[in-house]
Each structure stands twice: as structure tokens, then as C-alpha cells.
Amino acid sequence: MALLEANGLTKKFGGLVANENVTIKIEKGTIAAVIGPNGAGKTTFFNMITGFYEPDEGEILLNGKSIKGLRPDQIAERGITRTFQNIRLFKEMTALENVMVGVHSRLKAGLLGILFNLKRVQEEEEKARVEAYKLLEYVGIEQIANEAAGSLPYGLQRRLEIARALATNPEIILLDEPAAGMNPRETVEMTEFIKRLKSELNLTIILIEHDMKLVMGLSEYIHVLDYGRKIAEGTPDEIRTNKQVIEAYLGKSASEVS
Numbered sequence: 001m002a003l004l005e006a007n008g009l010t011k012k013f014g015g016l017v018a019n020e021n022v023t024i025k026i027e028k029g030t031i032a033a034v035i036g037p038n039g040a041g042k043t044t045f046f047n048m049i050t051g052f053y054e055p056d057e058g059e060i061l062l063n064g065k066s067i068k069g070l071r072p073d074q075i076a077e078r079g080i081t082r083t084f085q086n087i088r089l090f091k092e093m094t095a096l097e098n099v100m101v102g103v104h105s106r107l108k109a110g111l112l113g114i115l116f117n118l119k120r121v122q123e124e125e126e127k128a129r130v131e132a133y134k135l136l137e138y139v140g141i142e143q144i145a146n147e148a149a150g151s152l153p154y155g156l157q158r159r160l161e162i163a164r165a166l167a168t169n170p171e172i173i174l175l176d177e178p179a180a181g182m183n184p185r186e187t188v189e190m191t192e193f194i195k196r197l198k199s200e201l202n203l204t205i206i207l208i209e210h211d212m213k214l215v216m217g218l219s220e221y222i223h224v225l226d227y228g229r230k231i232a233e234g235t236p237d238e239i240r241t242n243k244q245v246i247e248a249y250l251g252k253s254a255s256e257v258s
């Protein structure tokens, strides 16, 4: 049984079919990519898996159990977390505080406890602080722990977002364009870092990425969307030479000419 199964997912926005009957299976412990031209439906797919959109049709199974219709926080509790194409950090808060938010989401005290400043809450706060700092160390940005998230360079913000996602102790992490806006050196570092997430933390990783060098070098399996439909899946070598994929990226005339 696959760890995550999306079966026949369809999502429409008015007359626009953003995902049409998309079936994608993800095996545990793998790095998979979802690729496709702009507007192909990749982020919509992520939004359905993580509970930000409810599919119009289809089913989503995690370890064989349906997670369709759950809220994003409930899905995070079950072990699926994500980062966003447009980074979503609390920009005024420090890097450390941003990660603490992630840690708190799985600790018990809750908002009421925080408001009434109970002793247990203070202990929990300290625990969250220590854990958050360790996560910053893990992603290699502990030196900016006390800087406002919004003031950080792009590459560091992306790492910070991953640290916050890791704070929920996930089994699966969905990375929406993790190397967007990065220079070549940062992209190589991000590639190595994603490999570490798999090998050291035993995570299953699904990424959306336009940087083909990163996709081909990192993914074990690739799913290709075009106009909301899945047009291909396979290993990087299979995808690289797939005629339909080449056409989707270059346009029909390009492959007809070659």
C-alpha cells in the first residue's frame, strides 16, 4: 500500500478545471516531484492534499485512511505538512518565534493556557523554545534566530519555512518550489538539504519545482500535470524522454520540428 494515495481528484473553479481525475500514489521514504507548465494544477493538487481545498471528486488516503475533508491543521496532526510557493511566514516575528508556532501546534497547552500564563504553559514555552532552536540549528540558520523573519534574505526564509514545517513532526513534507528565487549555489545547497531530510529524518518528500536540474537530480519518481490532467509518470530518465512531456513544455510545434 502506498503511503499517500490521491485517487481521481478533480477540482473546478467555475468553468476552469484545475485538476481533472488526478491519481497519484506516493511510496513511503521516496522523493517524488509533481511538475508541469505554469497553471498546470500543481499547487491546486498540493492544496487538496493538505486540506486547503476540498476536492470536488476523488479520495485522498493516508496509510489507507481517508483524510479528505479534514482541515489543514488536522492533516498536519496526521503527519502531512507543507511549505508555500509564496512564503508564508509571520514577517514581524523572529525566526525562532515562527518555528515555535509550529512546535506549539502539536503541544498541548493551547491558547487558553497561553492567555492565562499557567505554570505548565511556561514550561511548555521553554520546551518549545529549545525545540525551535534545535530546528533552526538543523536547517543551519540558528545565527538569525532573533531576527525578524521578514528581514531575512529569500534563501533563509525558505529554510525557515522548512524548519517551521518540520516542527509539526511530519511524515510527509510537501515543498512548493523550494528553490524559487535562489541563485545556483543556494539551489545546490537546497538540493543537498532535501536529500538530508530524506536520509536523516526518514521523511517522504513531494516537491513542485520548475528548476529541472533540481527535479531530475533529486526525484526518484516524477508525476507530470498539464492543463489539470496527469499526462505522465515515471523515473527522471523516463520523463526526460517522454514525447508528451516534451510537447507540454515546448509546445506541439517544437516536437514536430525536431
Ligand SMILES: Nc1ncnc2c1ncn2[C@@H]1O[C@H](COP(=O)(O)OP(=O)(O)OP(=O)(O)O)[C@@H](O)[C@H]1O
Pocket: 013, 016, 017, 018, 036, 037, 038, 039, 040, 041, 042, 043, 044, 045, 085
Ligand atoms: N482559488 C482559485 N480560484 C480560481 N482559480 C484558481 C484558484 N487556484 C488556482 N486557480 C487556477 O487553477 C489553475 C491551476 O493553478 P495552479 O496554481 O494549481 O497551477 P500551478 O501548476 O501550480 O501553476 P504555477 O506553476 O504557475 O504555480 C490556474 O488556471 C489557476 O489560475
